[in-house]
Structures are given as C-alpha cells and as structure tokens.
Amino acid sequence: MLPRKDAVIIGLGWTGAILAQQLTEAGLNVVAIERGPWRDTSTDFNVAYIQDELRYAVRKDLFLQPSVEAMTMRNSAAQTAMPMRDYGSFLPGNGVGGAGVHWNGHTWRFWDSDFSIKSHLTQRYGAAKIKNLQLQDWGVTWNEIEHSFDAFEYLAGISGKAGNLKGQTQPGGNPFESARSREYPNPPMKMSYAPTLFAQTMSGIGYHPFPTPSANLSQSYVNTLGIRMGQCSYCGFCERFACGNYSKASPQTTILPVLMKKPNFEARTECEVLKVNLTPDGKHARSVTYLDANGVEVEQPGDIVAICAYGLMNVRMMLLSKIGTQYDPATGAGTVGRNYCYQTNSAARMFFEGKHFNPFIGAGTLGQSMDDFNGDAFDHSKLDFVGGAGINCVVSNGRPIGNRPTVPGSPRWGAKWKQATVDGYQNAMGFSSQGSSYPVRENYLDLDPTYTDRHGRPLLRVTFDFPDNDIAMSHYVSDQMEKMTKPFNAKVATVSRIKKGWDSVPYQSTHNTGGAVMGADPKTSAVNKYLQSWDVPNVFVVGASAFAHNAGLNPTGTVGALAYWAAQAITTQYIKNPGALVQA
Amino acid sequence: MKKIIFAAAFAAFSTSAMAANTDAGKYQSVLGDCEGCHGKNLAGGVVLTTPFGKMVTPNITPDKDTGIGNYSAEDFRQAMKAGLAPGGKLLYPAMPYPSYARMSDGDVAALWEYLKTVKPVKNQVNVNQLNFPFNLRFAMRGWNMLFFGPAPYANNPGKSAAWNRGAYLVSGAGHCGACHTPKNPFGADKAAALTGAALQGWFAPDLTSDAGAGLGSWSQADIVEYLQAGRNNHSMASGPMAEAVENSTSKINDADLKAIAVYLKDLPASRGNGGGATGIEAQMKSGAVLYDISCAACHDRNGKGSLIFPPLAGNPTVRQVRADSIVRMVLAGGKGAATAKAPTGPGMPSFAWRLSDNQVADILTYVRNNWGNRAPAVSPETVGRIRSALHSGS
Numbered sequence: 001m002l003p004r005k006d007a008v009i010i011g012l013g014w015t016g017a018i019l020a021q022q023l024t025e026a027g028l029n030v031v032a033i034e035r036g037p038w039r040d041t042s043t044d045f046n047v048a049y050i051q052d053e054l055r056y057a058v059r060k061d062l063f064l065q066p067s068v069e070a071m072t073m074r075n076s077a078a079q080t081a082m083p084m085r086d087y088g089s090f091l092p093g094n095g096v097g098g099a100g101v102h103w104n105g106h107t108w109r110f111w112d113s114d115f116s117i118k119s120h121l122t123q124r125y126g127a128a129k130i131k132n133l134q135l136q137d138w139g140v141t142w143n144e145i146e147h148s149f150d151a152f153e154y155l156a157g158i159s160g161k162a163g164n165l166k167g168q169t170q171p172g173g174n175p176f177e178s179a180r181s182r183e184y185p186n187p188p189m190k191m192s193y194a195p196t197l198f199a200q201t202m203s204g205i206g207y208h209p210f211p212t213p214s215a216n217l218s219q220s221y222v223n224t225l226g227i228r229m230g231q232c233s234y235c236g237f238c239e240r241f242a243c244g245n246y247s248k249a250s251p252q253t254t255i256l257p258v259l260m261k262k263p264n265f266e267a268r269t270e271c272e273v274l275k276v277n278l279t280p281d282g283k284h285a286r287s288v289t290y291l292d293a294n295g296v297e298v299e300q301p302g303d304i305v306a307i308c309a310y311g312l313m314n315v316r317m318m319l320l321s322k323i324g325t326q327y328d329p330a331t332g333a334g335t336v337g338r339n340y341c342y343q344t345n346s347a348a349r350m351f352f353e354g355k356h357f358n359p360f361i362g363a364g365t366l367g368q369s370m371d372d373f374n375g376d377a378f379d380h381s382k383l384d385f386v387g388g389a390g391i392n393c394v395v396s397n398g399r400p401i402g403n404r405p406t407v408p409g410s411p412r413w414g415a416k417w418k419q420a421t422v423d424g425y426q427n428a429m430g431f432s433s434q435g436s437s438y439p440v441r442e443n444y445l446d447l448d449p450t451y452t453d454r455h456g457r458p459l460l461r462v463t464f465d466f467p468d469n470d471i472a473m474s475h476y477v478s479d480q481m482e483k484m485t486k487p488f489n490a491k492v493a494t495v496s497r498i499k500k501g502w503d504s505v506p507y508q509s510t511h512n513t514g515g516a517v518m519g520a521d522p523k524t525s526a527v528n529k530y531l532q533s534w535d536v537p538n539v540f541v542v543g544a545s546a547f548a549h550n551a552g553l554n555p556t557g558t559v560g561a562l563a564y565w566a567a568q569a570i571t572t573q574y575i576k577n578p579g580a581l582v583q584a
Numbered sequence: 585m586k587k588i589i590f591a592a593a594f595a596a597f598s599t600s601a602m603a604a605n606t607d608a609g610k611y612q613s614v615l616g617d618c619e620g621c622h623g624k625n626l627a628g629g630v631v632l633t634t635p636f637g638k639m640v641t642p643n644i645t646p647d648k649d650t651g652i653g654n655y656s657a658e659d660f661r662q663a664m665k666a667g668l669a670p671g672g673k674l675l676y677p678a679m680p681y682p683s684y685a686r687m688s689d690g691d692v693a694a695l696w697e698y699l700k701t702v703k704p705v706k707n708q709v710n711v712n713q714l715n716f717p718f719n720l721r722f723a724m725r726g727w728n729m730l731f732f733g734p735a736p737y738a739n740n741p742g743k744s745a746a747w748n749r750g751a752y753l754v755s756g757a758g759h760c761g762a763c764h765t766p767k768n769p770f771g772a773d774k775a776a777a778l779t780g781a782a783l784q785g786w787f788a789p790d791l792t793s794d795a796g797a798g799l800g801s802w803s804q805a806d807i808v809e810y811l812q813a814g815r816n817n818h819s820m821a822s823g824p825m826a827e828a829v830e831n832s833t834s835k836i837n838d839a840d841l842k843a844i845a846v847y848l849k850d851l852p853a854s855r856g857n858g859g860g861a862t863g864i865e866a867q868m869k870s871g872a873v874l875y876d877i878s879c880a881a882c883h884d885r886n887g888k889g890s891l892i893f894p895p896l897a898g899n900p901t902v903r904q905v906r907a908d909s910i911v912r913m914v915l916a917g918g919k920g921a922a923t924a925k926a927p928t929g930p931g932m933p934s935f936a937w938r939l940s941d942n943q944v945a946d947i948l949t950y951v952r953n954n955w956g957n958r959a960p961a962v963s964p965e966t967v968g969r970i971r972s973a974l975h976s977g978s
Contacts, residue, residue, distance in 0.1 A: 042917055042931020047881065048938050220891035228892035228928040233881040245881055246892055246930055258927045 013098020609698025814921025871950025
C-alpha cells in the first residue's frame with residue numbers, strides 16, 4: 001500500500017490532464033495512473049518519421065490493441081455478442097495523451113438545445129414526437145458551462161470564426177451555434193481548393209458554410225498556461241498520427257510541459273488500473289489497485305478518484321468496481337451502461353475532370369462545415385425523426401495508401417486501376433454528414449458473461465444498432481446531400497446511405513458516447529451534473545461517457561468542457577466540503 | 585516560565601536571522617549552479633567528461649562520512665577560493681575555483697551557511713577517474729603555479745555599479761568562462777575571455793559584442809530575457825546551457841540579470857568566426873532543397889522561426905566558428921530550456937537516421953550562409969566525426 005494521495009486519476013489523456021492541471025493548481029497532491037506508455041513530441045512523434053502511413057495508419061501503432069483490452073459486440077440483446085479480432089469501427093487511443101494524440105482536431109461545442117434536449121424538443125414538438133427515444137436533459141445548462149468551453153478552446157488554441165457572439169450573429173461564422181462569450185483564440189485555417197469550392201457552392205444555394213473549428217493551429221500561439229504551439233504545416237498526417245510540429249492541440253502540446261514540472265503531480269505510466277476499491281458499504285472509494293510495468297500489484301489510496309479513461313473504459317471500470325448499478329434494458333432500472341450512443345454518418349463523393357484538388361495539402365480539420373441540417377436547426381414538425389447532421393467538407397489528407405478514390409465501376413486492380421487512382425487523386429472531392437445518435441432503451445453497455453481480458457476480468461459488451469429515428473434522419477440528410485451535389489456539375493456524384501445493422505469492422509467513428517451519463521435524476525443518470533457518481537461521491541467519471549446523447553458534432557470540445565466543469569466543481573465546492581454536491 | 589518565553593523568543597530570532605543568511609547562501613548556490621555539477625540533491629556522482637579523462641563530482645552535502653560535514657567554514661573557503669581541500673589535497677579545476685576565487689568572503693560564507701542546512705546524503709564518490717598522468721593530484725601544484733592567480737574581484741572605478749556587479753557575477757560565482765572561454769592545452773583559460781569554446785561535444789558560443797558570432801545584435805533586454813526564459817527572439821537555450829538556465833539563470837533576480845547584460849554588452853568584440861565561406865555554391869544549392877524538406881516546417885522557409893521554434897537567421901548559435909552544437913542538434917536532437925517564463929521546452933527530433941553526413945553538412949552550410957548569416961562551411965568530415973562521437977557515447 002502506497003502513501004495516500006489527495007486525488008488519484010485513472011488515465012492521462014485530455015480529461016485526466018485537465019483535471020490534474022486544475023487540481024494541482026488548487027494545491028492537491030495528484031497522481032495519474034496511465035495504462036499505456038509515456039509519449040512526448042520530439043522523442044516519440046519525430047517529424048522525420050511520424051508520416052509513416054503503414055506504421056501509424058495501417059498498423060495503428062498509437063492505438064489500443066485488442067490483446068490489451070478487447071470488447072464483445074452485437075446488434076441486439078437477442079444475439080450472442082462475439083469478441084472482435086481487431087478494433088475497426090472505432091479506434092481508442094493508448095498511452096499518455098490518449099485519443100488526444102491521434103485525433104483530427106475538430107473542436108465543436110454542443111448546443112444549448114443539446115444540454116436541455118428533452119425539454120427543448122418536448123416544448124417545440126410535443127412529448128409524442130420523442131416517445132421512442134430515451135432522450136433526457138443533461139442537468140447542466142448552457143449558461144453554466146459556456147465558460148468551460150471557452151477555457152478548453154483557449155487552452156488548445158482553436159482556430160475558427162465565431163458565428164454567435166453574445167447573441168449577435170457574426171458574418172463568416174456558424175449562425176446556428178449557441179452564444180459564445182468571445183471570439184476563437186486564433187483565426188480560421190487557410191482554405192485549400194476543395195473546401196473553398198464547397199463554401200462558394202453552398203453559399204450560392206442559400207446555405208451557411210463556415211470554417212470548421214480546428215485544433216490544427218492557423219498560427220503559432222501562446223496558450224493560457226504560457227505553453228507555445230506551432231503553426232500547422234498542412235502536412236495531412238493528423239488522424240491516426242501524432243503531430244511532430246507542436247501544432248495540433250493535445251495534452252502534450254498544451255498541458256504536460258507545465259503539469260510534469262509540478263512537485264505535487266506524478267504520472268505513472270504502463271500501470272493498468274484493475275479496479276477502484278470501495279469501503280464495505282460501497283459508498284466510498286478508498287483506493288485503486290493497479291498492475292505496474294513489472295506486473296506487480298500495487299494499491300494506491302486516494303481521497304478522490306477521477307475515472308478519466310476513454311468513455312467506454314470509464315463505464316467498464318465502474319462496472320468492474322461496482323460503482324452504481326448496471327442498467328437493465330428490460331426494466332429500464334439501473335444507470336451504468338445506459339444511453340450508449342454512437343454517430344450516424346454518410347458521405348458524398350464527386351469526380352471531376354481537369355481539376356487539381358491537391359489533397360496532399362491537408363490537415364485533420366482543414367475544411368468548411370455547415371449546420372443547416374444539424375440538431376434542431378431546421379423544422380422537424382413535418383418530419384418523422386428528430387436530430388440532424390453536420391455537413392463537413394474536410395481535406396484531412398492525401399496519403400498514398402489510404403486515399404485512392406476511383407470513379408465507381410473502375411477496375412479494382414491492374415494498370416487500369418492505377419490509371420483510375422491517378423485520375424481520382426486530383427479530381428475527387430467529397431463532403432460527409434456526421435449525424436446525431438439518440439439513445440434508445442435497447443442500446444447499452446454491460447460486462448460480457450463469457451469473455452475475459454488477460455487479467456481474467458470480463459470484457460465490455462456493446463449492444464448497439466442504429467435506431468429507426470437515426471436511420472430516418474440520416475436518409476433525409478443523404479437526400480439533401482444528393483441535391484447539394486447537383487450545382488457542382490461533377491462528372492460522377494455518389495452519396496452513401498446508412499443501413500440498419502451496425503458493422504463493427506469498417507472504420508466509422510471514434511465517437512462512442514454515454515454509458516455513465518450525467519443528469520439531474522439518479523434514476524436515469526450515473527453521475528450528477530458535476531460528473532460525480534451518485535452512488536460513490538468521491539468518484540468523478542469524466543469523458544464522453546457522460547453524454548446523455550450524441551449530437552451531429554465531434555465530441556472533443558464538449559469532453560474538454562466537461563473536464564473543466566468537473567474540475568471546477570471539485571476545486572471550488574468538493575474539497576471545501578467533501579460529499580455529494582447534489583442531493584439525490 | 586518567563587525564562588522559557590525568553591528562550592523561545594531568542595530561538596525564534598536566531599532562526600530567522602539564520603534563515604536570512606541561508607536564503608542569501610541559497611542564492612549564491614543558484615548563481616554558482618552547484619546543482620549543475622553536484623546533482624539536484626548535491627550528493628555528487630555526476631560524471632564530467634574532460635579532455636583529460638572522466639571526473640566524478642563529489643558529494644557536497646553535510647554528510648560526515650561521504651560529504652563535507654567535517655569541513656570548517658575556513659576549510660570551505662579554502663576549497664572555494666584556493667582549490668585546496670582539508671589536509672592539503674589539491675582540487676582539480678573542473679571545480680571552477682579560479683572563478684570562485686573572485687567571490688567575496690561574505691558570499692562564500694553565506695554559501696557555507698546554506699550548505700550546512702541541506703539534507704545530508706550518504707554517497708561515496710570516487711572522484712578521480714582521470715587518465716594518467718592527470719590522475720596525479722600533486723600535478724595540480726604546477727598547474728596552479730602556472731595558471732592560477734587567486735585574486736578577489738577588484739572594482740573598476742571607471743565603470744558603473746551595474747557593470748561591476750555584472751563583471752563580478754560573470755567572472756566569479758557564475759563562472760561563465762568555464763564553458764565560454766577558450767582553453768589552452770592544459771585546460772586553463774586563454775586570454776580571449778568569453779569568445780566561445782568547444783567542450784563536451786558542444787560549442788559554448790561567443791558572448792562578446794561581435795556582430796557575427798557574438799551578441800552584437802542583442803539588446804540588454806534580449807540578454808535578460810534569454811537568461812530568464814531560456815529563449816528570446818534570436819535564440820533558444822539547449823544542451824548544457826538549457827540546464828544552466830533551468831537550474832541557475834532563470835532564478836537569478838532581475839537586477840543581477842540586468843547587471844550581467846550591462847557587462848556582456850560592454851565586452852570588446854572578438855575576432856569573430858572568420859566570416860563566410862567561399863566556393864560553397866554546390867553545398868548551398870543542395871542545402872536549400874534539403875532545408876525546405878526537413879527544416880522549414882518549423883524554422884520557417886526564411887529561417888525566421890516562430891513563437892515556439894527558434895529562428896536560424898541571426899541566431900548566434902548557428903554562426904559560431906565551429907558548428908559542433910548545431911551538427912549535434914541535427915544528429916541527436918535536443919530539448920529547449922523549460923522555465924516558468926517559457927514552460928514549453930520544445931524539442932528538436934533526431935535526423936541522424938535519414939540525413940547523411942553530406943546532407944547535414946550541406947544543410948548547415950546553407951543555414952550558416954543564408955538570410956544574413958555568415959560562417960565557415962561545414963564539412964562532411966566534421967559531421968562524421970561528431971556522428972562517431974555520439975555513437976561512442978562521448
């Protein structure tokens with residue numbers, strides 16, 4: 001048993017690093033316990049080899065491997081879930097920085113109508129409209145949490161253009177975003193040809209495109225901790241890669257240089273937490289047990305335990321530690337595992353002749369977006385669904401192995417395929433829809449009854465399929481996308497359509513949300529509005545696991561905001577008066 | 585009862601008086617960067633690579649068996665200012681007593697008061713691992729006769745108080761010359777003080793007012809910012825200087841940093857780096873292409889750097905007479921100083937695996953002779969020599 005710490009943080013990605021920074025700033029003695037390796041920019045993300053597509057994008061060098069932790073999956077409770085052979089549909093990160101190392105950098109704020117989604121939709125359309133969905137308010141309001149979004153954006157140096165400053169619509173920004181208190185810390189990225197053409201064409205038919213808010217920095221920047229970041233070089237190696245130029249916001253580029261120097265902070269890497277240990281009454285966490293790099297079992301006591309792993313792993317850690325009660329889809333009782341959501345996507349691809357899109361000028365978030373069909377930006381009263389999708393034209397890369405678009409019907413191999421890839425490389429552009437994913441009773445997370453990990457602990461079981469509401473939403477958006485391709489006058493245009501029967505193999509999105517959702521009612525939420533466990537009040541569970549539903553927006557901006565929000569509750573309320581911050 | 589209160593009051597008074605002296609002494613240890621050689625806990629054991637072999641720094645904690653717990657104040661003063669340990673043992677000048685000899689007795693006494701308060705650590709160190717014949721300590725008697733003239737700092741009445749304070753710090757406790765002043769074959773300072781010197785695989789830059797290799801284009805404020813933050817708009821500390829900044833100069837008070845800047849800006853210009861190279865057209869052409877591919881993303885196509893990465897245009901580190909530091913940086917990479925004022929500490933990755941000796945030579949010749957920089961060309965042989973030295977771990 002090691003000496004007690006004020007706070008033990010499980011996982012040193014975005015949320016763990018933000019909590020550690022804020023808690024140590026408040027004077028607490030903090031240890032972060034991270035399963036994966038230590039990683040730093042110049043030594044691990046060497047600019048001279050970080051663009052190795054085979055190593056990082058194909059062989060997934062920075063990602064969690066199933067030998068370390070796998071999951072089982074099924075589409076419905078009637079099926080037997082099977083363990084995956086490899087991560088495919090989503091790719092959790094591994095090591096210090098977590099998924100914050102290999103993300104693309106799309107940095108959105110969920111909308112005020114997301115945080116009060118049930119109230120909002122009920123008021124606008126009536127309760128019957130959402131009767132088949134398990135939508136619920138998040139327990140926190142926009143006005144309460146706006147400054148936490150601001151804190152994350154100024155930490156990360158987000159490049160963008162405000163569309164709504166204190167309620168005033170701003171030209172060039174997103175008119176559908178919720179009111180922000182100030183402009184982005186950096187101006188938008190410079191646009192290449194495809195997003196420029198997209199924005200011109202969409203404006204021409206009355207839509208509202210704007211620069212996608214980006215954690216790839218448009219200029220060098222000194223952040224709120226005094227840490228300096230570089231300007232993005234548009235190399236096109238963001239997603240699945242780490243940034244070697246200090247120009248993509250990550251815990252490494254925005255927090256760790258300050259955090260690691262603090263005498264009241266310690267990071268232990270290659271240490272896998274097995275469980276959180278509770279007192280016999282199950283109402284207080286006293287320590288965590290982990291295996292260190294040598295396989296030695298160690299117990300680390302702490303006054304506060306913050307579970308800051310990837311969202312899915314947060315839920316599994318709660319279940320393995322018996323924090324809260326497993327959700328039961330048959331009865332609706334229990335909260336841990338409830339409201340698991342994903343993302344509902346489709347894509348438009350257009351082929352031209354004689355164009356030079358130069359996709360090698362790329363960045364994870366180099367693009368233009370429009371929210372005309374996102375969330376509740378459009379009237380759903382005559383439609384048979386709720387929700388929507390952001391439409392994004394992003395030139396993330398022109399990498400030689402993965403990016404070889406060919407006109408439909410082209411040969412799949414040989415000289416003619418080679419010629420088709422040469423033609424397609426410069427002549428293809430596309431845009432995609434990133435659709436909301438709303439909770440239904442039958443989508444949930446629990447522990448698998450059969451399969452275990454290398455330590456003998458049950459794997460997480462994912463039971464998920466696209467709800468009918470989301471299929472209808474996505475098809476409606478695909479219809480709009482077909483219309484949107486028309487004014488481009490492309491030689492060939494295709495739009496994909498989502499189908500029932502989620503397939504865990506092809507990559508879709510690493511936006512897994514819910515399972516330990518926040519809310520005002522302990523019967524329907526695992527954590528309260530401060531991300532504090534209703535059942536074990538010295539445990540905070542921070543991450544996308546707290547999302548009560550998923551919007552048509554990338555989650556990281558909201559994850560970062562929730563981390564600041566939870567840290568503020570701990571430093572300003574909890575440490576003065578430890579205990580439940582909200583009475584159940 | 586009264587007696588007890590009085591005793592307690594006296595104890596409190598004497599503790600605070602001692603604390604004041606200890607703080608003053610601690611500041612002397614910052615100025616002298618004791619941690620730099622003797623380690624964070626001052627228990628020694630740090631290996632110094634010298635042209636004469638390896639030296640391991642001794643334990644200077646107050647441990648009685650393995651440290652300096654049995655020293656008297658006078659023993660300590662003799663060690664600092666005369667290079668003499670108790671029993672007449674001669675110190676090696678890797679311990680910069682020729683510099684410390686210039687410190688005032690008051691400052692040395694304050695430092696002693698502080699060292700008595702640090703935590704004693706038991707750590708037996710075998711200091712002398714030098715090659716024959718340098719391992720013979722008595723030889724230092726001759727060295728001292730030839731090269732050591734112990735003289736306390738003498739005020740120069742023709743200069744300002746700040747200049748004199750700066751000169752006292754630079755030549756005394758700060759022992760800047762230990763790295764930045766060229767050495768003769770016996771490891772003693774040459775007359776050309778602070779004109780730059782090679783050591784431990786690096787080249788400590790010229791600190792004189794020479795416009796090419798020195799600090800001619802820097803303002804006093806630039807010098808203060810560099811020493812305080814580890815970076816300024818011209819350059820960034822890395823390698824041994826990053827350690828010196830992190831341990832020492834970033835903790836020196838503003839008035840003393842200003843004094844150091846006043847003094848350095850008044851140093852007469854050195855003879856410079858010999859100016860630009862001729863006959864390097866092929867290297868320049870090749871270097872320009874390689875630079876754009878491997879270097880421009882961070883250092884900018886025009887060598888201007890950015891808020892985070894140091895510029896190469898006008899950066900004195902790039903323009904030294906010898907290119908050891910920058911060759912080493914390209915081959916092995918390095919990390920910038922991280923300080924409270926500039927906490928980033930950005931890193932330069934290693935390019936050793938993908939750039940040949942010729943390519944490194946071309947890039948650096950280009951960098952040293954572009955955007956207003958002028959410095960001798962870098963040869964592939966120089967790069968090869970440094971590459972081998974890095975491989976053999978020296």
